[in-house]
Amino acid sequence: MATHPDNLRARLEERADLLEGTRLRYRALHKLLRAFFWKDRVRTNLELLREVALAQPQVDATLESVARRAEAEGWPAGSAPMKLLAEVNRLREAIAWTVERRLIAKKKPELLGEALLKLEEEVLDAGPLLGRRLWAQAVEILPRNLTELRAACAAAEVLERVFKRPSPEGALPFDAAEVDELRRALPLADEALAALWARLDRFDGTGRVRAFLEKGMKRAPVHPPRSGPELLHHAAFWRDLARARLKALLESRLSPVVPREEEWPELLGWLVEREGPAQARLTASEVLSEGRAGLLEVAAELAALSRARPVGPWNEEAAWVRLWTAAQRARSETGPDAERLRESLRLFIRLRGQGQIPARLFSPERNTLVPPGSGQAGSEPEDLPGLVQRAREAAGRPREGRVSG
Secondary structure: OOOOHHHHHHHHOOHHHHHHHHHHHHHHHHHHHHOOOHHHHHHOOHHHHHHHHHHHHHHHHHHHHHHHHHHHHOOOOOOHHHHHHHHHHHHHHHHHHHHHHHOOOOOOOOOHHHHHHHHHHHHHHOOOOOOOOHHHHHHHHOOOOOHHHHHHHHHHHHHHHHHHOOOOOOOOOOOHHHHHHHHHHHHHHHHHHHHHHHHHHHHOOOOHHHHHHHHOOOOOOOOOOOOHHHHHHHHHHHHHHHHHHHHHHHHHHHOOOOOOHHHHHHHHHHHHHHOOOOOOOOOOOOOOOHHHHHHHHHHHHHHHHHOOOOOOOOOHHHHHHHHHHHHHHOOOOOOHHHHHHHHHHHHHHHEEOOOOOOOOOOOHHHOEEOOOOOOOOOOOOOOHHHHHHHHHHHOOOOOOOOOOO
């Protein structure tokens, strides 16, 4: 039984909105492509061209699905949905024919969406008219609906939310849930921004547009971004700020070891876990070997012992046990980071603390040079566990045997 025309639009469901929106965009794009100065018109409306191109696979699938359903159910030819379907198909064919004429490439894409993106490349390759300003060129090269620009903005939203708010001194600026967001946002921002700069280099042979945009990248955005270059500026600023803040945070928490960038994702989560009473250990992984994880644990414990006295209860003996246990994991580690840790421990042995007050290792009020000839300077062991044990003894505690876990 044929469906009543009044119910046909309801049968289309959300596909009616897609087809009506497509009809409006097709009409506007067809008018641009038929204009006498069509390249200039397209250059100033690249967002429309890209929107049509990116939606084309979904539009094609919808047109085919609706046509099959209309034939199977016998929809009347004069009904509103059938008229809509016919007009969208007519405009699609007209745009496809015009795009094929406008393309210069000998090998032209078969799919309309790919042909539109190829036309965008040719228009941008042709370059702007003489006298065009750099900002106008940047707006044309970076339309707001670029997939990479949307990805960069999504990552920047996370980074801005985490690093824009104030945080107490010495506290981590993020929690465990936000660490997972940062792990996804940082590589996403890096990849998206790299693709955007590559696009600028691709369509700006002189390099003037990129140089122009890079000048303002270190300044904080002063108003909500609207154009493509402003969105790039916003994303690049917060990516750079986040990386600088994270680098400074890791250096302060793990000095004198210098964390590698590929270690950042695992270290951020571990630092959050260390804030709890359990004092979580750093687990070895594909990125972190057992010895490297132990080395970073030693650095974290040393950095914690070197800061001012903590607020609230603190067990100094437990801190020394954790330090010695971590040193056992890192016993076989070599290289600049391991040597810097040994030098830090040797320095403490020479600047031993006073009395029995459980103050921090390198607090200035506790540093006293070891008297010459005391027998301690110059006789330190070379392995990390031995240096930790000697540092523990130099902290002013009586000799009670080796620290053990």
